[in-house]
Amino acid sequence: MKIRSLFKNVTIKQANIFTISVIFVFTMIFVGLLVEEMYKDYERALEQSYVTSSDVNSSNEMLAQKHKRLKALLIKTVLVIVTLSFILFAIFLGLHNLFNKLLHRDTQTFLDFFEQAAHKDQVINPKTMFFKDFKIMVGYANEMVAKINAQKSSLQEMNLGLEDRVKNKTAALQLINENLEKEKQFSQDLLNSQKEFLRYTVHETNTPLSVILTSIELYVMNHPKDRQLSKIEAAVKNIFSIYDDLSYLVKKDQVEYPKAVLNFEKYIGSRIDFFTEVAQHSRVTFDYTADAKDLHIYFNETKLQRIVDNTITNAIKYTLANEIVHVKLEQIGAYLEFSVGSKSKIIKNTDKVFEEYYREEDKRDGFGIGLRLVRTICDEEDVKISVSSDDNETVFKYRFKMMGE
Structure with missing residues (x-):
């Protein structure tokens, strides 16, 4: 070694x-x-x-x-x-x-x-070698060079083919990108047109709805309310709720919604009064209880209305006939819990009810955007949501931070 x-x-x-x-x-x-x-x-x-x-x-x-x-x-x-x-x-x-x-x-x-x-790319002439061993090695070396040259030529041809394919693919992708840009621009223009249409529709809808509702109230002051008029009033209030949702969706990115001190207990009572006619038309009644008076929160009224109205109208829509919608407001520590419960069909997917366009029953009317709007507002304002559903009752609960806590 x-x-x-x-x-x-x-x-x-x-x-x-x-x-x-x-x-x-x-x-x-x-x-x-x-x-x-x-x-x-x-x-x-x-x-x-x-x-x-x-x-x-x-x-x-x-x-x-x-x-x-x-x-x-x-x-x-x-x-x-x-x-x-x-x-x-x-x-x-x-x-x-x-x-x-x-x-x-x-x-x-x-x-x-x-x-x-x-x-x-060169080879060795075997005649230049003196020793036989080297002549044999020359044969192997020249064979190796020939194989390398063949592989090199094959790779060059392959590279040329790849370059042509890359160029063709790049040209095709550029064409696709141009078409996508055009489609994107078209979709953007269509979306802008849709927003403008909604903004115009919402603006123009407010006046006739207000006129209809005011006319009903004036008529009831001088005449007894009959069944047909109650149906009209309930329908107008449903339209008002949809109008408020659309109005919020159209304006939420352009308008600031400042917070204010709100008497939560009285506000829920006012919204129940507003939807009482709608509930009667659907053959359900309200049972509203609050464990304390003068319970306040610091919240934007428009956003609070979207949470309360959508939850109440959703309960009216899905509660079984001749059943009671239980509305509660109770203090739990530093929070005020607003809950709406009633006997209805079991919600199989409680996690999905807040998804956009989701409805468990296809035959029910509506676009499925109300509860999605509620979820968005609750996430923005740190309001905790819980949903439970069984054979006895389906309950939606919202926890708001109480004023002064």
């Missing part, structure tokens, strides 16, 4: 230098060992000559000459071996450099190819 980490970042050039150095060292070691072995043979030959010369009583001069010839032979042999070793090393070094240059050329060709492959 240590050797592997040591040579992990070695370049080819560094590896070549290391290889040549190792070969040179081993060559020198080989030459040294060979020379050492020859020198030992030389010493053995000298010892043998001494022995031989002692046996035949050779002269000292002959021994010196023989020793000199052996030494010259040894030097000559050593020089030949060293020279041959250097020649062999030079031949090996030359072949190594040749193959190394060829290897470096092939490697550099691949390096240049991969460096330029991201910017140029």
Whole structure:
């Protein structure tokens, strides 16, 4: 592991230098060992000559000459071996450099190819490679380039197609947006026209309704009230209630509704008196109880009228015939609770009765906007609402903050 980490970042050039150095060292070691072995043979030959010369009583001069010839032979042999070793090393070094240059050329060709492959679509000529392994690698590299070029061409065609589709889609969306703007403007103009119509209708309706109701009151002062006249009066008061709802809806965004101190107990009594004729026409009666007198709230009278009138008229409309509508006003802590209860059909979805245009019975008359208007006002003025309905009674309750609390 240590050797592997040591040579992990070695370049080819560094590896070549290391290889040549190792070969040179081993060559020198080989030459040294060979020379050492020859020198030992030389010493053995000298010892043998001494022995031989002692046996035949050779002269000292002959021994010196023989020793000199052996030494010259040894030097000559050593020089030949060293020279041959250097020649062999030079031949090996030359072949190594040749193959190394060829290897470096092939490697550099691949390096240049991969460096330029991201910017140029080019291939490698296999004939420029010397080694067979690199020629095989060239085939793989050229095949890879061909596949990449094919995919690139396919992606370019796809991008062109996507651009055309995006342009077409954008043009279609722009046309749709233009049509939507026209429809929006048309709807806005239609809504404005509707508001103007309602404003005009509400304004023009007030006078004839007031004339009819005043005429009935004057007529009753001098003549007894008959059944037909009672029906007319009840119908006019119903129309008045609808008129007040429409008038509030038309004006609520343009008109400010200031608050004032109101005697809640007397105000509810006055509205019950106003709708008594309507209740009698629907064959129901009122039972109004207040647990204390002079109970006041700080509220806008127009908004309070919408809450009280819509709740009372709704009770008259849905109470069963010959039943009593119980209207109560009682103090609960710092609040005044106004409740209207009567025996009617069970309300299945008490959470939905305040939704716009919702009616549990399709056969009943009305637009379903009254209680929605009540919910809006209660949310604005922080009036808490609760509705309960069972076989015995359906009750609407509203909690107002009492004056002075």
